[in-house]
Amino acid sequence: MNVRLIAIAGPPSAGKTAVVKQIIHNLGTAKVAYLKIDVVQAWEDEELATEFGIPTKKVYSGDMCPDHMGIMVIRDALLWAEELGAEYLLYESAGLCLRCTPYTTNSLGLCVLSAVSGTHAPLKMAPLIALADVAVVTKIDLVSQAEKEVFREGIHQSAPGIDIIETNAVQGTSMRYLMQIIKQMKPAESEKDTLRGVPPLGVCTVCIGKKETGWQEHFGVIRPLAVPDNLYRGE
Amino acid sequence: MTLQNTPIQSLTVLPGTNRIGDPENFNEISIHPGDTISIVGPTGSGKTAFINDIEVFAQGDTVTRRKILVNGSEPSEDLIRDPAKKPIAMITQSTKCLADLTVEKFLSMHLRARKLENNGILDAAIDLTNQFTGEKISGCMRMSSLSGGQTRSLFVADAVIISDAPIILLDEVENAGIFKNRVIETLREKKKAIIFVTHDPYVALLTEKRIVMKGGAVEKILTPGGEEQTALAQIAKMDADMMVLRERIRSGELLSAVTGAGI
Ligand SMILES: Nc1nc2c(ncn2[C@@H]2O[C@H](COP(=O)(O)OP(=O)(O)OP(=O)(O)O)[C@@H](O)[C@H]2O)c(=O)[nH]1
Ligand SMILES: Nc1ncnc2c1ncn2[C@@H]1O[C@H](COP(=O)(O)OP(=O)(O)OP(=O)(O)O)[C@@H](O)[C@H]1O
Ligand SMILES: [Mg+2]
Ligand SMILES: [Mg+2]
Ligand SMILES: [Zn+2]
Ligand SMILES: [Zn+2]
Numbered sequence: 001m002n003v004r005l006i007a008i009a010g011p012p013s014a015g016k017t018a019v020v021k022q023i024i025h026n027l028g029t030a031k032v033a034y035l036k037i038d039v040v041q042a043w044e045d046e047e048l049a050t051e052f053g054i055p056t057k058k059v060y061s062g063d064m065c066p067d068h069m070g071i072m073v074i075r076d077a078l079l080w081a082e083e084l085g086a087e088y089l090l091y092e093s094a095g096l097c098l099r100c101t102p103y104t105t106n107s108l109g110l111c112v113l114s115a116v117s118g119t120h121a122p123l124k125m126a127p128l129i130a131l132a133d134v135a136v137v138t139k140i141d142l143v144s145q146a147e148k149e150v151f152r153e154g155i156h157q158s159a160p161g162i163d164i165i166e167t168n169a170v171q172g173t174s175m176r177y178l179m180q181i182i183k184q185m186k187p188a189e190s191e192k193d194t195l196r197g198v199p200p201l202g203v204c205t206v207c208i209g210k211k212e213t214g215w216q217e218h219f220g221v222i223r224p225l226a227v228p229d230n231l232y233r234g235e
Numbered sequence: 236m237t238l239q240n241t242p243i244q245s246l247t248v249l250p251g252t253n254r255i256g257d258p259e260n261f262n263e264i265s266i267h268p269g270d271t272i273s274i275v276g277p278t279g280s281g282k283t284a285f286i287n288d289i290e291v292f293a294q295g296d297t298v299t300r301r302k303i304l305v306n307g308s309e310p311s312e313d314l315i316r317d318p319a320k321k322p323i324a325m326i327t328q329s330t331k332c333l334a335d336l337t338v339e340k341f342l343s344m345h346l347r348a349r350k351l352e353n354n355g356i357l358d359a360a361i362d363l364t365n366q367f368t369g370e371k372i373s374g375c376m377r378m379s380s381l382s383g384g385q386t387r388s389l390f391v392a393d394a395v396i397i398s399d400a401p402i403i404l405l406d407e408v409e410n411a412g413i414f415k416n417r418v419i420e421t422l423r424e425k426k427k428a429i430i431f432v433t434h435d436p437y438v439a440l441l442t443e444k445r446i447v448m449k450g451g452a453v454e455k456i457l458t459p460g461g462e463e464q465t466a467l468a469q470i471a472k473m474d475a476d477m478m479v480l481r482e483r484i485r486s487g488e489l490l491s492a493v494t495g496a497g498i
Contacts, residue, residue: 118335119334119341119344144329144332144390145323145324145325145327146324146393146394147333147334149345149348149349150341150344150348151334152318153345153347165316168291171296172296176294177312
């Protein structure tokens with residue numbers, strides 16, 4: 001396969017789409033296809049198709065975790081991109097769950113974080129950052145230099161060796177470093193690629209739609225407040 | 236090549252374009268250790284954009300399309316990306332810090348980012364902060380609870396003591412009501428190259444070179460030499476008078492007429 005997969009994750013409004021636009025701008029529109037996965041509403045597919053004239057697709061995950069949905073559709077999406085002759089598939093996740101991660105073994109995993117999100121934010125999103133290849137820090141134009149450097153230190157506490165690129169994603173400052181990394185990417189292998197991390201064991205009865213509150217009403221993985229670990233209760 | 240150990244001999248700004256895309260009208264602007272430069276011009280004329288270009292080592296990738304060279308060539312990647320090697324400290328116009336940390340934790344994380352040990356550096360930074368601001372701060376206060384002036388004072392002290400960079404960029408230092416004379420004195424003592432963005436005549440005349448901005452571009456570069464000495468002396472006097480007034484008002488006095496000398 002000749003398609004390279006760039007998986008872009010990060011919390012809402014972090015600047016994922018702004019980074020995507022900079023990547024498209026640098027790669028040239030001829031080579032790129034775009035997939036957005038969101039829960040109920042997203043406009044990026046139309047916006048990017050209009051702005052760059054590239055093929056785009058969107059999938060709503062509805063009741064499912066958007067990252068799980070991404071994992072379901074990504075193999076088909078790579079084949080779709082290949083048929084179109086694209087060399088890169090940019091896959092933007094909704095980034096809501098912050099525990100699941102969309103990065104696959106042969107993808108380039110980008111974790112987009114905003115410099116205005118507070119110093120503890122990286123610690124709260126540890127899996128999202130630790131399994132990524134690059135952390136892209138956006139909105140550096142809105143903070144002072146010292147604060148930017150402290151934010152970087154916070155990221156390194158979650159993921160000591162991770163490559164960090166700081167950018168004003170609206171202008172595209174320092175994107176050249178990201179482009180160097182993208183230029184060295186290997187193509188995906190749609191059938192062989194697996195997830196990098198193990199997603200959380202999400203089998204509780206909240207997952208299947210039971211609305212009652214309190215562990216007493218549920219099966220599968222449960223948790224009373226006073227017990228320090230998750231318990232399993234069969235039906 | 237190991238540029239990171241080479242001291243900064245010069246920093247060069249190459250021209251870009253103004254707001255409507257026309258090329259800027261200068262060949263290059265060189266900055267050396269110990270230089271003092273002010274950037275003046277109307278609101279929105281591109282002063283902040285100019286020093287921002289320097290801080291991010293722009294390579295034609297900002298709105299202004301300017302390029303920054305270090306010692307005459309494109310700076311190496313680690314000089315730009317590793318804070319421990321970065322020769323620049325910038326204090327922005329914003330006076331709010333969003334970090335949800337105490338002053339002490341914030342400074343110690345910055346020390347770590349700059350790969351330094353805390354041999355009293357942290358206390359020195361807080362002490363210096365308190366020379367710039369009227370109301371003192373302490374290590375256990377939260378960053379987000381500091382006032383605009385306290386935040387700015389802390390960032391200046393942080394730039395001097397922790398970043399200890401040879402080039403310091405200050406965006407409207409006079410705005411937050413901090414003791415600007417004390418700031419300027421400190422920076423001079425430390426032999427830093429200083430670039431002030433300023434609307435303050437006194438700060439502007441204190442510097443050796445003055446860059447005038449207009450429409451997003453460098454409009455003029457002035458090197459007054461001795462020409463402005465008389466004006467500077469007069470402005471220094473006016474500024475000292477204003478300072479006395481400001482402090483009297485701050486301390487709650489009622490003022491009678493203030494015309495003429497001996498305020
Ligand atoms: N000042 C500034 N604004 C930015 C930067 N990056 C993104 N923004 C703005 O932040 C807002 C959100 O950016 P998006 O790129 O839409 O964020 P997103 O992560 O794609 O958001 P969702 O897909 O909705 O989760 C937009 O208004 C952007 O213009 C930056 O580096 N600096
Ligand atoms: N050469 C340029 N080309 C295009 N846009 C520019 C240029 N220079 C500055 N701008 C943009 O113009 C706006 C105002 O510039 P800037 O913030 O630098 O002004 P300023 O002189 O610092 O104003 P103030 O005194 O209000 O702080 C910014 O959005 C900036 O990105
Ligand atoms: Mg988006
Ligand atoms: Mg400004
Ligand atoms: Zn999930
Ligand atoms: Zn569940």
